[in-house]
Amino acid sequence: APLAELSGDQDFQLFLHKNLEFTRKIKGDVAALQRVVCDTFQLCQEEELLLVRQDLGIAQAPLEQCHSRSFHAEACFSQIRSGLRVYQGSLAAVRELLPSHAALVETLQLDAANLSSNIQQQVEDLGLATVTLPAEDRDPLPAFSSRFHHQVGGFFILANFQRFLETAYRALRHLAR
Amino acid sequence: MAKSELCRGLEQGKVRITWMLDNEPMAGSQRRGAGGSEVSNLTLPQFNRTQARLWCWVEWNGTKQRVGVAEIRAGYPPAKPFNLSCILNLSDYALTCQWEPGADSHLPTSVALKFARSRALVETGCTPQGGHNRCTVPRQLLQLYRQMELWVSATNALGTAESEHLCIDPMDVAQLDPPALQSIQSIPFQSDCVTVAWEVARSHAHMELLCELRYRAPEDAAWALVTGIPGQARTAQHCGFLFGTPYRFQMRCRRSSAQGYWSDWSPGRNYTTHE
Numbered sequence: 001a002p003l004a005e006l007s008g009d010q011d012f013q014l015f016l017h018k019n020l021e022f023t024r025k026i027k028g029d030v031a032a033l034q035r036v037v038c039d040t041f042q043l044c045q046e047e048e049l050l051l052v053r054q055d056l057g058i059a060q061a062p063l064e065q066c067h068s069r070s071f072h073a074e075a076c077f078s079q080i081r082s083g084l085r086v087y088q089g090s091l092a093a094v095r096e097l098l099p100s101h102a103a104l105v106e107t108l109q110l111d112a113a114n115l116s117s118n119i120q121q122q123v124e125d126l127g128l129a130t131v132t133l134p135a136e137d138r139d140p141l142p143a144f145s146s147r148f149h150h151q152v153g154g155f156f157i158l159a160n161f162q163r164f165l166e167t168a169y170r171a172l173r174h175l176a177r
Numbered sequence: 178m179a180k181s182e183l184c185r186g187l188e189q190g191k192v193r194i195t196w197m198l199d200n201e202p203m204a205g206s207q208r209r210g211a212g213g214s215e216v217s218n219l220t221l222p223q224f225n226r227t228q229a230r231l232w233c234w235v236e237w238n239g240t241k242q243r244v245g246v247a248e249i250r251a252g253y254p255p256a257k258p259f260n261l262s263c264i265l266n267l268s269d270y271a272l273t274c275q276w277e278p279g280a281d282s283h284l285p286t287s288v289a290l291k292f293a294r295s296r297a298l299v300e301t302g303c304t305p306q307g308g309h310n311r312c313t314v315p316r317q318l319l320q321l322y323r324q325m326e327l328w329v330s331a332t333n334a335l336g337t338a339e340s341e342h343l344c345i346d347p348m349d350v351a352q353l354d355p356p357a358l359q360s361i362q363s364i365p366f367q368s369d370c371v372t373v374a375w376e377v378a379r380s381h382a383h384m385e386l387l388c389e390l391r392y393r394a395p396e397d398a399a400w401a402l403v404t405g406i407p408g409q410a411r412t413a414q415h416c417g418f419l420f421g422t423p424y425r426f427q428m429r430c431r432r433s434s435a436q437g438y439w440s441d442w443s444p445g446r447n448y449t450t451h452e
Contacts (some may be wrong), residue, residue: 018346024383107270110316118323121295175418 014123016176019115023169026111027162029104033094034158036101043155056149058156061086061164063073066171073175074128077119080168085114087161093144197232223224227251227283252283254336256382258310261340264438265351267380272302272319275311276329276340286333294320319347349432353440354378356388356408356428358448361448367452371414375428375443377408381396383410387433391442392426394419408433421452 038044059084065075088109095105144150194217196203205219218235226249233245247385256279263274276292290302290312303312320323325347329340359374377386386408391400406413418424427442 018348021348021383021385022322028383107316111321114319114321114323117320121323 009126011052012122012126013176015118016172019118019122020169020172020176022111022115022118023172026115027080027165027169029108029111030158030165032160033101033104033108034155034162035157036098037151037155040098041151041155043151046156046159049152049155052149052152053156056144056153056156058153059086059089059162060160063164063167063171066167068170068174070078071171071174073171074123076171077123077128080171081116081119083164084112087157087164088112088116090157090161093150094154094157096132097150185223193236195234195236197234197242199229199232204233207271207300217342221249224249224251232233246370250284250334252333252335253280255282255284255286255331255338256280258288258340259330261327261329261343263327263345263347263350265347267351267378270316270319270321272314272350273311274302274327274329274343275315278310278331279338281376282331282333282335284333284335286331288329288331290314290327291330291339292310292318292325294325295323322346322348337407349437351432352438353381353384353386353430353432355443356430358428358443358446361426361446363451364414367416368420369416369418370414371450372412372414373426373428374412376411377430378417381408381430386430388430389439390415390426390428392418392424394422394424418450420450423447423449 043049061079063076063079064070065072065079065084091105091109091112095102095109098105144153192215194205194207194215196205196217196219198221203219203221205217207215207217210216219231221231228248228251231247231249232432233247234241235244236242258278260277261274261276262358263272265272279287288310289304289305290444291299292302292314293299300318302314302318305312314327323346324344326342328342330336356375356377358377360372362372364372365369373390375388377384388406388408390403390406390413392403393400401417403413403415406428424447426446426448427444429440429442431437433438
């Protein structure tokens with residue numbers, strides 16, 4: 001059944017409600033790491049780092065199917081899942097950057113993996129078309145040419161992930177009653 | 178039936194085999210067996226212990242020698258564990274479960290907390306240490322915000338028993354920290370009303386919480402309770418207070434979507450309403 005019909009489904013609403021809270025949790029943890037990067041490396045404002053960003057080639061996970069203009073729920077769910085997979089991998093660069101916060105980064109990676117599988121299992125439960133992600137489609141970690149580039153890379157991985165989560169959150173909230 | 182090999186150096190003389198159950202002599206029959214062996218037969222009619230050693234003795238050079246032993250264990254299949262309950266610690270997101278073991282089986286019994294995530298294979302979450310009836314599943318094995326099935330499995334030589342299966346989302350059994358009352362103030366021109374302000378623990382900021390406020394004056398026999406307060410609101414107004422009266426306030430919260438545990442009551446805060 002198309003997702004629109006299911007939005008009245010109680011299980012689906014419970015799924016949305018729970019995973020809205022889960023997304024808020026992850027966003028809070030990403031924000032905490034952004035504060036650490038700001039406090040530790042004085043990297044706080046994106047506008048100050050646009051030039052360096054061009055050299056780094058930090059990929060952003062696509063979420064155009066989740067934007068209101070072109071919202072397509074099933075495709076949006078697939079993009080959220082693969083995006084979470086990408087950021088789960090990219091966070092390894094942040095873990096290297098912030099060894100004293102490795103536990104928080106690992107929690108973030110676990111949460112991203114859990115959220116992704118929660119979405120997959122819910123989509124399967126609803127009998128919707130699922131996109132099977134290749135086992136290891138994670139982009140190779142960017143090789144940073146300097147420690148400063150590594151810091152800026154970490155800054156943008158977190159900034160992009162925060163934006164990604166914001167869009168994903170709005171999409172889930174759009175479906176929730 | 179117990180059996181013991183003859184030791185070298187005994188072949189020449191006449192061998193007399195005797196048995197002892199721990200320190201108690203046991204009657205047994207003895208006959209010559211194949212290949213020059215001596216076979217001794219023994220039946221323990223009423224074994225009413227859970228553990229004992231059956232010793233085989235022979236006489237040698239006028240002395241009695243221990244030449245073999247059999248460990249005997251007796252008991253029951255494991256009892257079905259019950260009263261399984263779990264709680265999620267929000268500081269490390271580990272899930273601690275505890276249960277009642279049931280009657281002692283008197284046999285070495287291995288116990289494990291098993292779990293299955295939806296449609297997934299059965300895994301071992303943790304095994305209790307030091308004879309405790311609880312253990313902790315690390316965050317790595319949990320699936321947050323999704324139903325998991327958990328149960329206790331007890332196995333000994335005589336069989337396996339499983340507890341009832343618990344179907345929970347670990348987040349639904351999170352143990353919350355109490356909120357912190359920040360301020361209590363009277364409302365201008367409404368001396369029977371106060372505004373209460375609080376903060377929830379930072380690690381709970383993403384959760385939708387439902388809170389309760391209780392208050393009482395020194396002479397009140399019981400607490401008055403205000404329920405259904407949305408935790409994220411951070412402030413609430415309540416009326417019906419006596420003017421010029423000292424009250425003690427406390428608050429607690431739990432997750433609004435679930436049947437989870439209440440936090441402890443917050444530390445108390447005193448406030449005297451205006452005249």
